[in-house]
Amino acid sequence: MKPSKFYSNRGWHNWLVYDIGDKFLEKYSKYYKGVLVDLGCGEAPYKQYFLQYADKYVGVDWGNSFHNTKADVISNLNEKIDLPDEFADTVISLSVIEHLSEPQVFLNESYRILKSGGYLILQAPFQWWVHEAPYDYFRYTPYGFKYMLEKAGFVDITIEPQSGFFTMWLLKFNYFTLRFIRGPKPIRFMIESILWLIWNFNQIIAPWLDKLDKNWELETLGYFVMAKKR
Numbered sequence: 001m002k003p004s005k006f007y008s009n010r011g012w013h014n015w016l017v018y019d020i021g022d023k024f025l026e027k028y029s030k031y032y033k034g035v036l037v038d039l040g041c042g043e044a045p046y047k048q049y050f051l052q053y054a055d056k057y058v059g060v061d062w063g064n065s066f067h068n069t070k071a072d073v074i075s076n077l078n079e080k081i082d083l084p085d086e087f088a089d090t091v092i093s094l095s096v097i098e099h100l101s102e103p104q105v106f107l108n109e110s111y112r113i114l115k116s117g118g119y120l121i122l123q124a125p126f127q128w129w130v131h132e133a134p135y136d137y138f139r140y141t142p143y144g145f146k147y148m149l150e151k152a153g154f155v156d157i158t159i160e161p162q163s164g165f166f167t168m169w170l171l172k173f174n175y176f177t178l179r180f181i182r183g184p185k186p187i188r189f190m191i192e193s194i195l196w197l198i199w200n201f202n203q204i205i206a207p208w209l210d211k212l213d214k215n216w217e218l219e220t221l222g223y224f225v226m227a228k229k230r
Contacts, residue, residue, distance in 0.1 A: 013171075013199045014171055016167065020167070025049070028121055030053075033055070034115075035058065035087060036053075036089065037083065038094075039091060039106070040094070040095075040099070043067050044059045044071070047059065054089070059073070062075065062077060066132050078100055079105065081113060083113045088115065089118050091118070091120045092121050092122070093120075098125060098140070099132060103148065121224075122225050125222040126140065127168045127172065127221060127222075128172075128222065129175060142217060145223065154227035154229065161217045161220035161221075161223055162221045162224055163221040164213030165210070165218075166206050166210050166213065167210050167221055170205075171221060173202065
């Protein structure tokens with residue numbers, strides 16, 4: 001079953017984001033094993049998906065989360081994480097690091113709690129709107145990720161862009177046009193019906209248009225990152 005099937009908050013205007021996320025989560029599924037720690041788990045939407053591969057799932061999040069958190073461990077990810085050294089076989093963190101004021105501390109702590117030979121797998125947006133304000137601090141290039149991960153001690157670093165220019169731009173167009181849905185209920189319904197057609201058309205053609213982009217790294221939706229502890 002695809003990862004997003006466990007996640008109920010898909011929107012008409014951005015279902016492609018979840019399809020792209022599925023592709024990357026499934027691509028790296030062979031690394032989900034043993035004790036898997038989900039840093040910034042929120043409502044733990046992918047818990048059951050990860051448990052298809054890992055023996056144990058541990059969700060970690062802070063107490064002031066914008067989400068109805070289902071964390072097993074309450075811990076501020078900007079500080080020392082309340083887990084022992086070499087606890088996890090795999091550390092997962094999806095769309096979290098951009099919300100952290102101390103991202104280097106987070107990466108250092110991810111390294112600490114991993115067992116030797118374990119993997120950190122994270123996703124972060126690049127060309128995406130400010131969200132969950134005021135807790136949205138950074139966007140990262142591949143060079144920034146590589147620098148910070150190496151500083152934390154990680155090796156065998158892989159950084160993949162998740163889309164090309166057209167997917168990025170059309171999704172930005174889609175979520176921008178959400179603000180046009182306003183007015184009396186009949187007017188909102190009419191506007192949303194028209195936009196629904198546009199949104200779906202955009203998301204169908206975007207992956208095909210991305211074939212015209214020969215360097216996805218420059219203007220992408222986000223990055224999917226994997227790094228190994230020595």
